[in-house]
Amino acid sequence: MNKKILLGIALFSLTSFGVLAACGKKESLKPTQKEIIIATNANSKPNTYMADDKLTGFDIELARAVFKQLPEYKVKFQVIDFNSVLSGVDNGRFQMAANALSWPPERAQKYNYSLPLSKSATSVAVKPDLKVKTLSDLAGKTTEVLPGVQVATMLETWNKAHPDQAMNLKYMDTSYPLTSYVADVDSGKSDFVIYDQISLTQIIKQNDYKLKVEPITLGETDKHTGFSYFIFGKDSKGKALQKKVDTTLIKLKKDGTMTKLSEKYLGGDFTPKEDEMKDGQD
Numbered sequence: 001m002n003k004k005i006l007l008g009i010a011l012f013s014l015t016s017f018g019v020l021a022a023c024g025k026k027e028s029l030k031p032t033q034k035e036i037i038i039a040t041n042a043n044s045k046p047n048t049y050m051a052d053d054k055l056t057g058f059d060i061e062l063a064r065a066v067f068k069q070l071p072e073y074k075v076k077f078q079v080i081d082f083n084s085v086l087s088g089v090d091n092g093r094f095q096m097a098a099n100a101l102s103w104p105p106e107r108a109q110k111y112n113y114s115l116p117l118s119k120s121a122t123s124v125a126v127k128p129d130l131k132v133k134t135l136s137d138l139a140g141k142t143t144e145v146l147p148g149v150q151v152a153t154m155l156e157t158w159n160k161a162h163p164d165q166a167m168n169l170k171y172m173d174t175s176y177p178l179t180s181y182v183a184d185v186d187s188g189k190s191d192f193v194i195y196d197q198i199s200l201t202q203i204i205k206q207n208d209y210k211l212k213v214e215p216i217t218l219g220e221t222d223k224h225t226g227f228s229y230f231i232f233g234k235d236s237k238g239k240a241l242q243k244k245v246d247t248t249l250i251k252l253k254k255d256g257t258m259t260k261l262s263e264k265y266l267g268g269d270f271t272p273k274e275d276e277m278k279d280g281q282d
Helices: 003-029 058-068 082-090 150-161 178-187 197-207 236-254 257-265
Strands: 034-040 048-051 054-056 073-079 096-101 122-126 142-145 168-171 193-196 212-215 227-232
Touching (some): 034 058, 048 058, 054 058, 058 073, 058 096, 058 257, 082 096, 122 197, 142 150, 142 193, 178 193, 193 197, 197 212, 227 236, 236 257
Parallel strands (some): 034 073
Antiparallel strands (some): 048 054, 096 227, 122 212
């Protein structure tokens, strides 16, 4: 064979080998995605719920939008009962929770909080003939509550401080959905339910219940009242993840993504104002 042809073949082989080797190095240098498991109970519509066997809702779709801009993470959602959502973040089983989560002081000591996601006035759903402006207007009335949540703790505190105006609290299982709480008010099984204005209004509208939703004065409240958040573990990893999520939330607020999701799932722009997008740990 011609020496020039042999030399050409040799050079081509070496060049091809070099290209393949370089490709192999590039692939090996590609960063591995870190898995993030986000816990939710999928039982707090419109923030998190199941529709046609798909997990969705404002909190869920906002989380998806956040991690779409954080490609270093691979996200999975875990649907589980509410108490296990929190305990799972405690023990590191989950790195984040998305569940229309509020800010009880005792919970704030255990978790890192994101920037606020939405703001909705605490309201009461009642029959149209019941006038309610303050908790004293609910004296002697019956409501269903989930043990350990902010509303239950608030009403328990009220009952202790005002035994002559106490309410009857009926404790429900964690699997009992918010829609059933509202349905029980409509049927007369209970007299009222306290929750956020967005959720109560949507449930009543979707089911054509003959109920009204009224904001209720709860007395002195802190600056976190009415806001919902993502939560993370209280360790350094949780703090680092929270900071990345917060940075992305600010971008999504500015580019209008948060507002679009709020209008689609919450029925209006319930996103925080720019001056309310403050450090979640303050």
